[in-house]
Amino acid sequence: MKKFYFIVLLLLIGTSTTFSQTTAPADSMVYVCPPCNGSCDQLQFDKPGVCPHCGMALVKMSLSDFKKLLAAKPITIAFYLQDGVEVLDFAGPMEVFITAGFNVITVSKTYKPIRSKTVLFITPDYTIADAPKSDILVVFGGPTQPTIDDPEVMAWLKAQISSDKYVMSVCTGAFILGKTGILDNLTATTFHTAIGDLAKAYPKTKVLANTRFVDNGTVITTAGISAGIDGALHLVEKLRGRPYAKSVAETIEYDKWVPDNGLIVKTN
Structure with missing residues (x-):
């Protein structure tokens, strides 16, 4: 014993x-x-x-x-969501940012549940009338024209943008950023079937195909759907370093992430 x-x-x-x-x-x-x-x-x-x-x-x-x-300073990221938003567009980056320890909030025009592109409904945390200040703004794909045509929403989005604030788009969310004017004289990308339309809609922007993400310093655009995960991990790397971003990718079992697998136009 x-x-x-x-x-x-x-x-x-x-x-x-x-x-x-x-x-x-x-x-x-x-x-x-x-x-x-x-x-x-x-x-x-x-x-x-x-x-x-x-x-x-x-x-x-x-x-x-x-x-x-x-x-490190706590980081709050605002996801602006609209009806018809592509699920993986926002759910993939959301998983990345939450795993990284960031505070993610969802914002929409009203508190009405948002119907995604499929069957998922999302109840936003805030509206454009009461959303708290955030450090990063992210917009997503799906039917973006109603958002672009809404002066209240566009005024709110423009008010969130500043020279020292990170802004990111996933998929056709680049059309929303383009409408704010922030993509003027920058390089950007979007969903592969919308490359030509983005270039036509915003001729001051250099639009690239076959690019997972484009980093202009504080403005990041990504290609469609799963490319948003790459863009989110790239942003985590910018804010917390590569080892940390790598551990985030391992935590969510995303073994497809290749650091710098995009175009980095400018670092900051």
Whole structure:
């Protein structure tokens, strides 16, 4: 019996050693939980293994980079959604940003449930009358003409845009950004069948085909549907670094992400 207790004690000591929080120097490497938007995102360990809280494999990171992540300013992202919005256009980037620990809010003209392109209904968090200030604005594809033709909505969207604020479009959401004027004299992309229409509608914009995303510094446009995930991961990389973005991709099991697999016109 004593031998049994001794073995149990050794196992407990080994477990606590594997998952103990480290007090290593700032330039050393630590093991942290991949972003899962849980409290364990703030923990650090001194050995590789599995997070005892969420069960995910720990990833290696410098302690200084980890501290920068913990001290980073919280980010709020506003998703403007309209009737007929393509589900994966917004659901893919939403999963990326939420996993990255960002605060995502949905905004529409009214509180009326939004019917997506298929059967999904979405109840917006806010309307254009009461939406809080956000750090990033994202617009999406689907039937964009009603949004473009709505002066109230376009006035609100234009008011959200500033030189120091990130703006992103997915798929034909680029038509909405084009209407605000922000794409003038920039390079952009959109859904592959709408390339010609975007170029015709906004002749001041250089429109590229066969491009997953185009980054103009603070203005990012992506191609259709799944390309929005690439654009979202690229934005996470800009804000939190490549190792963090890579861990986000691994968390959501998106193994198709290739960093820089787009056109980067300008960095900021």
